[in-house]
Amino acid sequence: VDGVVTDLAGPQTFAVVDLGLNTFATEDQAATFAFQQKAADLERAVRGAVKWANEADSRLEHTHKALMNTPAADAALIGDWQKLRTELNDILVELTGDDTKAARNVFTPPSILGRVGRIVGSQWDTTGAPTGTNLQDYEWAAEAFASELSRLQAFASDLESFEATLEAAGAPWTPG
Numbered sequence: 001v002d003g004v005v006t007d008l009a010g011p012q013t014f015a016v017v018d019l020g021l022n023t024f025a026t027e028d029q030a031a032t033f034a035f036q037q038k039a040a041d042l043e044r045a046v047r048g049a050v051k052w053a054n055e056a057d058s059r060l061e062h063t064h065k066a067l068m069n070t071p072a073a074d075a076a077l078i079g080d081w082q083k084l085r086t087e088l089n090d091i092l093v094e095l096t097g098d099d100t101k102a103a104r105n106v107f108t109p110p111s112i113l114g115r116v117g118r119i120v121g122s123q124w125d126t127t128g129a130p131t132g133t134n135l136q137d138y139e140w141a142a143e144a145f146a147s148e149l150s151r152l153q154a155f156a157s158d159l160e161s162f163e164a165t166l167e168a169a170g171a172p173w174t175p176g
Contacts, residue, residue, distance in 0.1 A: 022127040022128075024126065024127065024128035025127050025128065026127060026128055026129040027129070028129070031129070032128075032129050032130065035123070035129075035130045035134075035135075035138070036123050036130075038138065039116065039119045039120050039123060039130075039134075039138060040120060042116055042138070042141060042142055042145065043116045043117065043119075043120050045145065045149075046095065046112055046113050046116050046141075046145055047113070049095060049145070049148070049149060049152055050092075050095050050096055050113060052152070052156075053088065053091060053092050053095060053152060054092075056088060056155070056156070056159060056176075057088060057092070058175065059159065059163075059174065059175050059176040060081075060084060060085060060088060060159065062174040062175055062176075063081065063159075063162060063163060063166055063171075063174050064081055064085075065172075065174075066166055066171040066172045066173075066174045067081055067166060067171065069171070069172055070166065070169050070170060070171040070172070072169050072170050073166065073169040073171065074169070077162075077165065077166070077169075080162060080165075081162065084155070084158060084159060084162060087151070087155050087158070088155060090151075091148055091151050091152055091155060093111075094111065094112060094144065094148050095111060095112050095113055095145075095148055096111050096112075096113050096114075097110070097111035097113070097114055112141050112144050112145050112148065115137045115140060115141040116137075116138075116141050116145075118137060119134050119137050119138055119141070122134060159176070160176075163176055
């Protein structure tokens with residue numbers, strides 16, 4: 001009241017009891033929870049990588065505009081920029097899928113984010129153990145993500161180097 005907080009009651013203890021009404025209960029709740037936590041951690045990492053890659057995409061677009069507005073820049077930088085564009089596009093396709101093909105109803109394999117999302121979504125409301133498909137999807141997604149994360153880290157270094165080259169050539173300011 002009037003900016004003053006007053007405790008109405010202290011902490012209360014209570015016991016949570018499983019009623020055993022779940023149809024597909026897991027026999028090992030700790031193992032199920034550990035898998036769900038691993039999947040959530042992987043989802044967090046993949047989503048973070050996708051967010052960074054999308055921000056890098058914006059940076060890359062700005063560097064292209066700066067490159068086109070820098071008369072002193074070496075013409076070979078256009079080829080370097082194109083290599084960066086291709087590399088980032090390839091990484092994003094692996095992480096999020098190929099929207100161009102999917103929009104044309106062409107089969108595309110599941111993306112890393114798609115597989116992880118399917119795992120987390122299927123485990124969100126269940127009391128059951130992860131399925132064999134969940135376990136296989138996790139292993140595939142974790143391995144594929146580790147590979148793409150390495151590519152993304154190398155790309156980050158290449159992008160910073162490219163931005164430094166543009167800066168040395170007197171290019172206009174770009175984000176990053």
